[in-house]
Amino acid sequence: MTEIENRRPLKSRGAAWAKRLAEILAKARVHPNLISATSVAFAVLGGAMLAFSGILPDWARPVALVLAAACVQGRLLCNLLDGMVAVEYGQGSPAGPLWNELPDRIADLLFFVGAGYGAYGLGWNVGPALGWLAGALAIFTAYVRELGRGLGFPADFSGPMAKPHRMAALTVICLLATIEPLWGGRGLMLTAGLVVVVVGTAWTATRRVRRLATELAARP
Numbered sequence: 225m226t227e228i229e230n231r232r233p234l235k236s237r238g239a240a241w242a243k244r245l246a247e248i249l250a251k252a253r254v255h256p257n258l259i260s261a262t263s264v265a266f267a268v269l270g271g272a273m274l275a276f277s278g279i280l281p282d283w284a285r286p287v288a289l290v291l292a293a294a295c296v297q298g299r300l301l302c303n304l305l306d307g308m309v310a311v312e313y314g315q316g317s318p319a320g321p322l323w324n325e326l327p328d329r330i331a332d333l334l335f336f337v338g339a340g341y342g343a344y345g346l347g348w349n350v351g352p353a354l355g356w357l358a359g360a361l362a363i364f365t366a367y368v369r370e371l372g373r374g375l376g377f378p379a380d381f382s383g384p385m386a387k388p389h390r391m392a393a394l395t396v397i398c399l400l401a402t403i404e405p406l407w408g409g410r411g412l413m414l415t416a417g418l419v420v421v422v423v424g425t426a427w428t429a430t431r432r433v434r435r436l437a438t439e440l441a442a443r444p
Contacts, residue, residue: 255315
C-alpha cells in the first residue's frame with residue numbers, strides 16, 4: 225500500500241482554492257513538514273484560548289472562543305495543505321509520515337484539554353476530565369487506524385467522530401459558547417460539547433476495533 229492509497233478522502237482537496245494555495249506554497253518551497261508543524265502552533269494558540277476562556281471576563285470570552293474556532297480551522301487547513309504539497313508537488317521527505325502523524329496527535333490533545341479547562345469555569349470538576357478523555361480517545365482512534373495499517377489493511381478513516389468530524393464539532397461548540405454571556409452562562413456549552421465528542425469518539429474507536437477484528441478473522 226502506498227501513502228497515496230492511505231490518504232484521508234477529502235472533498236476539499238479538489239477545491240480550486242485548495243489547489244491554488246498548495247501551488248503557491250510549493251512554488252515558495254515551503255516544506256510540507258513545516259506546514260505540519262504549523263498545525264501545532266495553531267493548536268497551542270487555540271488550546272490556550274479555550275483554556276483561558278473559562279476565566280476571562282464576559283466581554284473577552286467570545287473573542288477568545290472565536291479565535292479558538294479560527295485556530296481549529298487553521299489546523300485543518302495545515303492538515304490539508306501539507307499532504308497536497310508533499311504528494312501533488314513531490315516535495316515529501318522520508319520523515320514525512322512521522323510529521324504527518326505526530327503533530328496531529330499533539331494538536332488533538334491540546335485542543336480538547338484546553339476545552340476541558342475552559343469548561344471548568346462552570347464550577348464543576350468534570351471539565352478537565354472530559355477534555356483529557358476526549359484527547360485520549362482521539363489518539364486511540366488514530367492508534368487503531370495505524371495498527372490496522374501495520375497489519376496490512378487499508379487505513380480506516382470511518383466515523384462518526386473521525387478527525388474532521390471532531391474538529392467540526394469543536395468549531396461549532398466554540399461558536400455556540402460565545403453566546404453564553406447573554407444569559408450569564410459559563411462553560412456549559414463546552415461541557416456539553418465535550419460529552420458529545422467523547423461519546424462519538426468512543427463509538428468511532430469501537431467501530432474501528434470491531435472492523436479490524438473482522439478483517440483479521442477473515443484473513444486466510
